[in-house]
Amino acid sequence: MSYLVARMQKMKSQNLGGIQRHNQREFENHSNKEIDVSRSHLNFDLFNHENIDYRDRIMNIIEEQKEGSRAIRKDAVLVNEWIITSDKKFFEGLDQEQTEKFFTTAAEFFEERYGKQNIAYGQVHLDETTPHMHLGVVPMKEGKLQAKNVFNRKELLAIQDDLPRFLEKKGFDVERGEPNGERKHLTVDEFKDMQSRMTEMAKIEEEREKRIKSLEKEKEALERRIKTSKEHIEDKHAPQKPVGKQQVNLKNGQSMTVYLVPEVEMVRMDGIRKASNDVLKENKRLESENKLLKAKISVLERAQIQISNILKQAQKHASRIAEGVFERAITYAKQFHRGTPSEEKVKDRILEDVKESPEGLQDYEKWEKRKKEFEKNRHLER
Known part of the structure; x- marks a missing residue:
């Protein structure tokens, strides 16, 4: 049985142009050695029959459901992009029709869970080493754009269990990957690099x-x-x-x-x-x-x-x-460096979407404890 890979990235306004060009192959030259341009004509979008403007499509989805006149924040997460795939051996056992059905079934899971009206695109790439899908989900809920509530930690863990079961019931021989506690989320570049190395080893x-x-x-x-x-x-x-x-x-x-x-x-x-x-x-x-x-x-x-x-x-x-070094550094920035109230307010707004590291918090608690002991001893000496 093969492992299912389901990875999510938060996309803000400044990210939309880049993912559109990559997903829809809007380039003459590229540096990605995994892309075979002679096969790019095999790529397809499950929700759009032709190339689209990602910004227009996503903003239309938001405006059609948004309640109230409050403007969208400039740093808001506009779309959560999921990369859905498995290992190369899994796809070697599928023909073209079965491969398309696999990605269509995976997309159905997200349609049923978050509403078809919130799916912006479902771009399937067949011109790279391993077939995969970029699925864009606009995090609209109760008339509001709220990525933190739609895809919170509990929901992300639930998807890792529920999506493989959904696909297995539909006849695909896949199971969830390693539990979250055993492996942290990799970035897309890290995931592709590791996937390339493992393919070479295979x-x-x-x-x-x-x-x-x-x-x-x-x-x-x-x-x-x-x-x-x-x-x-x-x-x-x-x-x-x-x-x-x-x-x-x-x-x-x-x-x-x-x-x-x-x-x-x-x-x-x-x-x-x-x-x-x-x-x-x-x-x-x-x-x-x-x-x-x-x-x-x-x-x-x-x-x-x-x-x-x-x-x-x-x-x-x-x-x-993926050991959480970045999150640990953010914890240090939040806890150990204290500025003026205005500086703290700006810092909290910038880092509000970044999770802190449990290990970093433990470091901070140890530091606080040692600091108090030092001050107590110094007071006794006086």
Whole structure:
């Protein structure tokens, strides 16, 4: 069973132009090596039959539902973009029609949960290494744009459980990825980089398996040839019986018995004698080649262990990348640096959408405790 990948990014006004150009391939040149422009014509949008202006489409959705005359904040989250995909092996088991049905079914989940009227786009990319969908959900609720309430932490965790179950009921063999506590969310670039590395590792592993199978077949063929050579040496066919015998007198006055055989038998025996030498040489060469193949297999087995270690290190590295360093730094900025009331107000407004790190809060509590102990000791000294 394959893992489902569902990752979300918050998009503000300044982000819309960039995601529109990327999603709709509105460029002549690009730096993304994963994009095969010869396949870009296969891409499609589940909700729009032609390219759209993302800003106009999203603002229309907001204005049609917005209650009240209060203006939208400049730094408001206008759309939550979800990237929906799985591993390469999963899509290799689907044809084009099944692939489209997979993404259509995933989109249905979001339609039922947040309303079809709030889905701005569902761009499916088939021109990259692994098929995936960029799904734009406008976070409208009760006439208000409120991303923090629509996609809060509880809801994000629920989606990681509910979406795989929804797809599984529809006949797709997927399950949720690692629980949130075991791996933090990666950015899109980090996710694609890690996915590219894992795909490369999978290719190496696949080539290694093919090579081992090829060597095993060669080994079996050599063993059959060795067995045939030995059987030939042993000579399955019994020689013809002598047709008679006679006594031959030697010069030294002694005699010896000589067995008479047909000429054809003599020729056959002489052929066996000559062939035996060739077979023995070939047998020795094959045994030497067999040892060499065993050595190659041993090297491949060691390479397999190294690749396995590389995969483990890659997974650890990915976990460290997403360990929450940014959130921890934000916690330090909020807790340890205190400015004027006006500065604090501006800082809180800028950082209101950024979650603090539990580890950072624990650091701050330890610092506060030590600070109080220091001040208490200093007071006692006075």
